Amino acid sequence: MIRLLQFISDNGDYSDVCINRASMPPVFPDLSSRQLQAVLALAKYRSFVAAASSLKISQPALTRTIKLIEIELGVPLFSRSTRRVTVTDAGQEFAALAERLLNDLRIGAENVREMAAHPRGQITVASVVSLAGAVLPSLIADYSRRFPGIELHLREGLHHMVMDEIRNGMADFGIGYVDDAPRSFVTEGLGVETFHLVMCRDHALARRTRIGLPALAGVPLVSFPAESRTRHIVDRAATAAGLSFHYVTTTNRLPTLHELVRNGVGLAVVPKSERPSPDDPDLTSLPLVGQGLSCRVGIMRLGERELTAAAAQFLNVVRNWWRASRHDSDRKNPRYSSGSVVNNSG
Incomplete structure (x- = not known):
């Protein structure tokens, strides 16, 4: 079946175009937010000149954009007389849809940016007792102030308990002694404990x-x-x-x-x-x-488990603290100075 449609030509006049229904556009038209804005502007101003000015584009560019949209949709959205542009019934329906889509897109983008700025989620960290009590409380306090939407759980225990927490997936990552970590773990050395x-x-x-x-x-x-x-x-x-x-x-x-x-x-x-x-x-x-009285301290996690964005972020906090800790003096932090855990990164 052949269907006759009118489309706006580059000079603003309408031309008749025949479209074969068998080659009608796909169910999901390929339209950009900029094209949706063009429809809304023309529906609002009923003038190619005014609409193009509001969009800060040329009139011919707007004319081509509207023509491409109508071809993509397979229906005319606007009709034009010598004096004014009018909106077709289909155009009114699509303009309302375009407004909803643009509003949803704007709200969704704002929500995504808000989530990035103030992420939410949960992190579980397992740590040997020595580091859980000596290092992590201040790091957790600082992280919680920066990201109040993240709920952070600290599970502290002996070394074998920390490895069990990582192995069974209870902890996103662990901090402990990495010398005897199993092959299924990914480890990252941080320092040497005496x-x-x-x-x-x-x-x-x-x-x-x-x-x-x-x-x-x-x-x-x-x-x-x-x-x-x-x-x-x-x-x-x-x-x-x-x-x-x-x-x-x-x-x-x-x-x-x-x-x-x-x-x-x-x-x-x-x-x-x-x-x-x-x-x-x-x-x-x-x-x-004495000989053998030291051990390597580091980060451990399951190699097959990807960290969440929040867990990766807190892991970076731990790394950055460790790098900075070697510059701390005993006077500034007498219990947990760089002499407590000697950084071996060079």
Whole structure:
């Protein structure tokens, strides 16, 4: 079937065009927001001159745009006499549709920009206790102030618990000891953790400047559980040196460990970032030195799991803090200075 349509020519006159219904335009016309604006402008001003002026384009350009739109739709939207342009019934219907589409597009774009500026979502981070207590609270506080729409969950525990949280998908990523991470993990080294011996200020060993492993032989010790990474590293170093230590109590909580030392139950070996504050009235700590008494700290995540935008953003916060931390002085942050975790990025 042949259908006769009139279209505006470049000089503003209408010409008759025959369209075969078998070659009618597709269900979803290929129209831009600029073309929709052209329809609205011409429907509003009923003048090619005024409409073109409002769009800041030439009249011939507007004429061509309208002609292309009508060809794409397969119907005339406007008719023109010698005096004025009138809107056809189809044109009125399409102009209303164009206005709705443009409004929806504008609102949608604003919402997307708002989401980018103020993202929403949830992040779960697993961390070994030493870093969870020493580093992450200040980072989380800063991140939450910048992105209040992100709900951040911190799951802290011993090293093997952190790896389990990552492996089973509970955590987006983890921060811990990366030396023995499984092959399914993607790791990123951040630094090297060293260890301190915690004791009461009046203990005989407190007069030294550093402590070697042999000094702990026969001394009652309190520690994290045997499966903890700290305990594993200390025991392995002791075995390599031909030593064995006497553990009297274990706990999986750092505050409890400090209180056990404070009450004279024993001494404790902890990562440097878990040592007591320099202004603690009762406790002090000294570096524990010996072969094998260090471990690499870093970021771990499942290789097959892509990070969400929010998780990737917080991961960058962690990275940036670590890079900056090597420039912090003990005076500025005495507990968590660059000496606590030595950056190995060069």
